[in-house]
Amino acid sequence: MMEKESRVISEEVKKLAEIQKKQELHRKQLKEQRDKTAARKHRTHRLIVRGAIAEHAIGLDEEHAAAISNERFETLLYCTLNHQNCIGDSGAEASQNPSGDARGSDPR
16 A cells, blocks of 8 residues: 555656656757847847938938838948938949948848
């Protein structure tokens, strides 16, 4: 009788240890998810703030900022950074990205 009770208790202790191990893993996974979400929100906020700063530096108001394409915004930004006047010169637009990569060409 004692041996049976001891076995039952031993099995319950093992089950409890397994449950605790799973709970700890789950807590760790939840913390990682929260950390990733917080980092993503922080990055999103930073990008929004910096985008607003860039729009202001270019001299765009909300109406004009929403109306121009990403490519035009990129050109205006490079012109502003390089202190050039590129307002109507479409030929100058192609040469304003000094790295030559396709940044800003994503239509999203």
